[in-house]
Amino acid sequence: MKKLLLCAVTALIFFNAKAQEVKSTIKINPLSALLSTGSVFYERKVNEGMSVQLGVAYTGVKLDDTKFNGLAITPEVRFYIKKHAPTGMYAAPFLKYQNYTISDHTDKGSYTSFGGGALMGHQWVYNSGFTLDLFFGPSYNNGKYKATIGTDEPDIKGGIEGFGIRTGVAIGFGF
Template sequence: MKKFYVLMAALLMAAAATAQDGPKNAIKVNPLSLGVSTINVSYERVVTARSTFQLGVYYTGYKFTDTKWTGFGITPEYRIHMGQEESAIEGFYIAPFLRYQNLKMTSPSFSNDVNAENKSTLTTFGGGGVLGRQWVWGKFALDIFGGPAYNAGNISYEDTSDSEVEGVNRFKGFTLRFGVSLGLGF
């Protein structure tokens, strides 16, 4: 029994020595995405003393001119924190990320039928990297980030017109990813 107590005390001391102050998790929303009819939520978890993993998901109902986009995206991201902050979830970071998007598009058809619509699906896969800074004050988190991204994908058309859908290039090729996220750490 004495060995058990010694082992438990050693484990507790090791855990206390490696434990950091501050939150180990954060749930955040990007309020800028609301401006384009999108809800963007992310969950971040401490992995090591200087790295975190974040998984972001979004749903959009964005309308650009006469084209309506509805769908979702998933963005896994590994963050490498540069400084020695109180918590691994806080400070400057660089983060490579991947992104998968599946978007349904509806736009008016310019055929003789007034009520006709072009319907198609855009599926993209890409990635990139961001630089950012995250602050944590108690339970409140503020995250500002930005960087380049590249998405490749294809469009499948519901009809046989294969006409280019307006605005599709906003989701393909080289783009910039940026945002401001607000959330709670725990």
């Protein structure tokens, strides 16, 4: 009888337990690895309808004959449509700062840019804490190149300069 009562009380506690509210997530974008880039995002809930996120990425990508090495920082503010941050559909303006060393066969220099854009996305945070974030939107970056070897500016393209698309799939953990 004691075992049955203990099992019943344990089951009641287990089934009535409320999941802890997720206030933060930490995520990575596994698709960025296809471009020789590693990116990490930290998101923090501000209130029911809003969160802030900071993304940091390091790249060593090569586009055609041009190699980019360096860091990008992307802060954003997320506005959740149904006011259940950090879960659900959101709209997010973002800024982006990039600082790269750029080189091709004959020239080398540094490139610094500043830009921004807007995203639409949807984030799921499961009871286990697993987080899945899908996002997509336009961006624009404008920067300056300063030569250290040679005089020609390497070809800067691929969404690093000018108009581009910011898209991704981020996976991680909510706590």
